[in-house]
Amino acid sequence: MTIGSFSNPTPTGASCRNYTDYTGLQAIPLPVGSTIPFSIITDNCNVATDNSRMLRVFVDFNNDGIFDPATEVAYQTPTAPQHGTISGSLTIPTTAVAKTYARMRIIVEETTDPNAIQPCGTYGAGETQDYRVVFGYSANDVGVSALEYPTQTICSSDSQLVSVRIHNYGSANQAAGIPVTTTITGGASPVTLTAVCKDSIPSGGEVVFTYNTAFATVAGTTYTIVSKTALSGDLNTSNDKDTAVIIVNSQGSAGTGSATVCGTTSASVLLHANTSGIDVPLWYETATSTTPLAAGNNTTTTVIPADKTYYLGVNDLVAKGGAPNKTVFTPTGTNQGAYFRLGGNFMMISTYVPLTIESAKMYIGHSGKITVTLATLLNLTWNSATSSNNYSFQPLYSTTFDVFATKLVPDSSFQINVPTSDNTDTGATYLLNIPVPNPGNYILITDCSPTTNAFLNVNINKDPYPITIPGVFSVTGNDFRDGKSDSIAYSHKFYYPFYNMGIRLMGCPTPRTAVTAQTEASPAVTLNGKLLSSSSATNNQWYVNDSLLEGHTGQTDTASIPGLYYTVVADPATGCQLTSNKVSYTPSGGDPNDAIGLKFWPVPAKYYLNLIFYMASAANTSVSLTNMLGQRVFEEDYADFSGLYSKQIPTGNLSSGIYTLQIIHGGQTWHKQLSVVR
Template identity: 35%
Template sequence: MVETSTASDVVSCGNYSRGETEDFRLIVINPSTDFTINEVTTPSVSDCADNKQYVTVSIRNNGSVPKTNIPVSVEVKNGSTTVATFNNIYPGTVPGLSNASFTLQTPFVTTENTTYTILATATVTGDQNTGNNTLTTSLTIGRKADYPVVSGIICNNNALLRVTNPVTNSNYFWYNSANATAPVAAGAAANTTSIPGNKTFYVSNELKTSIGPTTKMAYAQGGYNNFKGNFVRFNNSVPLTIESARLYIGNPGTVEVIVANLGTVNQDGSFSYIPLARTTLNVTATHPNPQPAPPNPNGGTLEVDGNITADTGAVYYLNLPVNDPGDHILLVLCNENGATIFRNKNITGTTYPISIANVMSITGNSVNINGTGDPNPFYYFFYDMKIRTGTSCPSDRVPIVLTDAPTPVVTKVGDSLVSSVTGVSMQWYKDNVGINGATLAKYKPIESGVYKVVVVDALGCQKTSADLQVTITALPPEVIAREIKLSLSPNPNKGLFNLSFEVKEKADLTIELLNSAGQRVFNQSYPAFIGTFSKQMNVGNVNDGYYVLKILHNKKTYLQKVIIIK
């Protein structure tokens, strides 16, 4: 503090003629009470339209003092229209400078491609900073995927189903009715023998559904315990996300849920695992009378027995991706001396597998980790588990009415056989042996025998005609000549030409040249001939004109027209 009439004499340090130095201590502290909403976790821009959309928020305690029973209010608006209003109490404790995730237990309906504004507020008595109590978030629910373009046919009591415009990395599911909950086949190219009476299938791009018992009351008995290391076994056929599940909590605390691959299993029941995805839940008691699991004198904790209807559980947001199809585990780790979670027990009959065909199957639990226990009397932890495949929103289901693939009918038209059906590939057979080069809808037989045709259509359906007996009574000379691969060149010629053919049986061979009057003008003989004949022939001094080359071998006659011009 300086006494002066000149402002420039006041400096932060140094000498001054009048005044005194005073030190002040300034301490900045956190408020004891300051709550806010720092995130709306669900719904999000990646979510799809849902008839039961839950709101999950992250409650932040910026204060230094832990608080319990935090009032949370949420207003959901579409434009200026209020869609839903929720007022709930978060019953857990939020420590100072910490977050807690809270899923409000009343769902609302969302519509595709619609923008919602969510105003979430945490209100605590004595809040020292009310200006940050409310978080406003806007998001647009995802649009349904485009309709798939489909084709299909029934082939030999097997439905061949195809998506003709598949999107890379998308999943396609086929149903036998418009409202069926489980697909009968999966994939852009799928087959099934489960054919509905009206031959109508429905296909959609991606799937959003639930798996597992809806509530714990599906089975009569059960209890709560501080489980650490117990797991559910499951298999997924396609990449998917485990979005949420209903859990029943007997005592508050934290529960870590881990998707993992099971590693080495030791004889004492210990095991290793490879984590794939994980989340930690701040769980609050859904049991009306919370109590921790009592200690077990032999180590660990004892179960709190009972399956009461008063515990209706709570939905918890999990968001656990399972990107690789195959066998996995869903592992639960309750915090020490804290949270207890419910599972059913003493179930009679066969519990597993619990399946959505071609999507996911719950196959067991850790009771039989060594392969000796029976998992069927127990169902672990996760009820009404919501799952979703892929990354896009499911499309509407597209119907397709199938017809039976036609069976080809072979008819004789003139000197040819004709198939009533064509396809992407065809093959004619004689006496059950494929005919080389006979791959068109029309074939001209040259030998007597039993003929049929096999047709494959664009969907891969193979259909075979009935056998047809064909008797050849007379053949054109050039057709007969093909039997011995007869070749004569050049033609026309000057009386000098190359002649080749092949006979497979030994017999006397005679080669003659006949003029247009039927007179023999050339003759050569070869006794007991077999094999390939290849020779240059010189028929001598003959007049220009049309001639017939005549080959006699093994009681057969082969003819070839020849033109001689000198």
């Protein structure tokens, strides 16, 4: 008896037997979904007779311990031959479970009625043999083993990625491409995603494949996601398909907040949202904007719409991080970039809220694996001996994923330059799911396997960094340095390797709410003689010539030096810093010292002398003290000085007596006598 590669010859001189148990032999491999040829030689125990006989082969396909005569007949002879060779084939149904063992029973009986041959019972003349079989996989046998992403419970999204895990069950390596289809039902209408997985999958291996096309999920909806492969030559269709059910969380209540223009002449607006926990308020200019103006419960923006209306969306992030694609940069040379075997190279990022880097577009020159490590950069130095970077880091998270060549003609070289005219590579989206729970500055280190390379932009003519989603995420640079003083500027001529990065926030999005900004009136300041008065009774802080007057916080104040006076009122209710109008004070009287607001104290001085004056224009300035003998005991010079002079001059080492203070500013001179007492 021979079945496929298995053979069991009958020993020479064997006696006639009714039953033989061969289940102790090696199990006969029967690939699921395949057709296996066999041949069996029959002979006669009584050489005087050569009666007609029929053959039936039973296989316990469902492995329930019972041969079903209706459903588990793998073969029966169509006619009733005499002794000799009976050849045929066994068809293994796809319902058989691979990697399981079962019993096979072969019965040859002298009869012309195949229905007379039952799997169990007696017969007049014939023989039964039992064998052990193992259901296996055929050479070409792949299938979707699981829905990798989204997970079972998710938030609503206008661009939900779908990633499936494809397993190679067969004995042949798969590298020619596997058609895969995913159908999503449960929404308003079915969504079908189709693609060809170009990953190389070894026998027994699997990859995670991500569709480049996303679909929109609706809050409070349950979706059924059916994914299946359609590999040519795959005879076992029972493991092609996977079915998963995902539930989209119900939509939360819309956020609430306020917006305040701090004064009629303000160039910025204070934005305040009432959120807590993991929720991130995002502020938009319109109801359909994709990039937020700002993020946070208490933030600002300099964008003021004509109607002063903003749109608050909690966790409602649509924008992608980093450069959208490799064609957005204009190179200065003949090459737009190169496929490069990255090894330890990193992208620098900053995060401002807890988030997950969900996905990224990449351009791959040859299939293989890529490892990405999220880390904190500890230091980065240039090693002149090796003309390379030295850096240390603290790793936080690492993921390794399969990539396939998006380059039309795959090439595993270390570096392949790409001319500016070549835009044939459109890239592919890869699932990353890198959690970044704590806001901060990080690096994303990329390591390619020995056959893999990824595209990077070079010779960028204009510094693209930082590339920012305001208040959420920013790409700030990379590790390419040249050891020169402008090494950071040099590194900013490069961009790699992640494009169109999907950023997922921790909480679920809510509908956007319109928030109209209110304008808070600025305080008004008046001047009567030397008396300054504010229209605000509290929270004043007075300034002169843009210099803070420490301790001057009342509703009224006294002008002491010439210049422009104003107050800034801090409103604790809105957070506004409201700047008043400015009033000009010019001292009156015949004393020229009043024109510069010259003042000093204490009088007499003992250990120190406080001196203040104000110069409206810039000129070389000298300040000195001279004793009665004409000796200069203190002098300081200032080039092109203007503004407020306020200094404490030490006098503790001076003798008691009369001193002359002299101030020279440009071509003008001021004098004042003062006394020092020890």
